[in-house]
Amino acid sequence: MFATRDFNTGDLIVNERPLMVVPRIPVGVLTDEGVPDEQASKTILHQAEKVMRPVFGRMREEDKKAFMELHNSHLQDGSGPILGVIRTNGYVFGDKAEMSLSNSNTSSKETHTSIFKDLSRVNHSCSPNASRKFHVSTFSMQLRAARDIKEGEEIFTTYTDILEPAAVRAKDLASYQITCTCRACLDPDKSDPIRAAVLKRPAIFVPMQKDFGEGWIDPALETLSRIEQEELQGSHLYRRTLHQVFNAYVHMNNEEKALEFGKRLWAAKLAVGEDRDERFRNVELMKKSPQWVMAKMIRGVPLLQSFI
Numbered sequence: 356m357f358a359t360r361d362f363n364t365g366d367l368i369v370n371e372r373p374l375m376v377v378p379r380i381p382v383g384v385l386t387d388e389g390v391p392d393e394q395a396s397k398t399i400l401h402q403a404e405k406v407m408r409p410v411f412g413r414m415r416e417e418d419k420k421a422f423m424e425l426h427n428s429h430l431q432d433g434s435g436p437i438l439g440v441i442r443t444n445g446y447v448f449g450d451k452a453e454m455s456l457s458n459s460n461t462s463s464k465e466t467h468t469s470i471f472k473d474l475s476r477v478n479h480s481c482s483p484n485a486s487r488k489f490h491v492s493t494f495s496m497q498l499r500a501a502r503d504i505k506e507g508e509e510i511f512t513t514y515t516d517i518l519e520p521a522a523v524r525a526k527d528l529a530s531y532q533i534t535c536t537c538r539a540c541l542d543p544d545k546s547d548p549i550r551a552a553v554l555k556r557p558a559i560f561v562p563m564q565k566d567f568g569e570g571w572i573d574p575a576l577e578t579l580s581r582i583e584q585e586e587l588q589g590s591h592l593y594r595r596t597l598h599q600v601f602n603a604y605v606h607m608n609n610e611e612k613a614l615e616f617g618k619r620l621w622a623a624k625l626a627v628g629e630d631r632d633e634r635f636r637n638v639e640l641m642k643k644s645p646q647w648v649m650a651k652m653i654r655g656v657p658l659l660q661s662f663i
């Protein structure tokens with residue numbers, strides 16, 4: 356999928372209802388000794404195909420055609436033709452790729468898989484420029500820009516946890532028969548330490564002494580620059596770090612900087628369909644917030660040490 360126009364962070368790229376939603380199929384049965392039981396797995400795959408056939412049969416003819424035109428990377432492992440397409444193209448609700456993008460771990464469990472005519476064709480990158488989120492209210496998946504995208508750029512989502520090291524991602528992607536050739540996978544010696552540093556990002560501490568300057572925000576700003584360098588704006592840690600910086604500038608009553616980072620936070624949250632607070636981008640509301648008022652009251656007064 357390629358951008359036919361420019362998109363700003365948070366802009367909607369595609370909003371699509373699935374061709375099919377099915378319960379997730381457990382595959383890869385282990386024996387008591389913990390080794391793969393191929394016969395049991397084949398039986399499950401065979402049964403699953405039988406269960407999926409009537410579901411497929413109820414679809415509209417044009418949807419059946421679109422479904423069968425999707426890629427199938429499970430031709431050799433005992434999956435039937437319908438199951439093969441599902442296993443290749445399905446987005447599991449609440450899988451670890453979606454979790455690595457989303458902030459919540461309670462909204463959904465890995466119970467269902469959804470297959471889409473267009474969204475299932477979006478390719479993978481370990482530095483995706485788009486985020487996806489399934490909305491139950493509209494029963495559709497939205498794909499939005501995770502960072503600014505220029506006309507003509509390919510749109511990428513992720514099929515794995517982008518904060519994991521390259522070797523772990525490669526193992527995960529092998530189940531889709533994908534050998535990723537993104538910049539990060541081609542040079543893991545450079546990329547892995549940056550991703551590890553983002554994952555272990557430090558808390559920032561509000562200083563105790565008067566006239567503390569701005570140096571205490573630097574660890575969060577460094578994390579942000581690592582995220583930008585590695586193009587990890589799709590990660591939930593991008594939003595958490597922006598929130599840290601926003602809070603820090605609110606704490607310093609720095610209206611201009613708080614607004615700059617608040618606006619970025621607002622757009623980043625829009626990209627993944629998270630709740631957004633208007634005080635992130637509205638100065639008047641920001642100044643009425645308890646955090647701002649409190650910071651103004653205690654300005655210059657020594658504080659109990661706290662972290663944000």
Ligand SMILES: [Zn+2]
Pocket residue numbers: 480481482535536537538539540
């Ligand atoms: Zn990659």
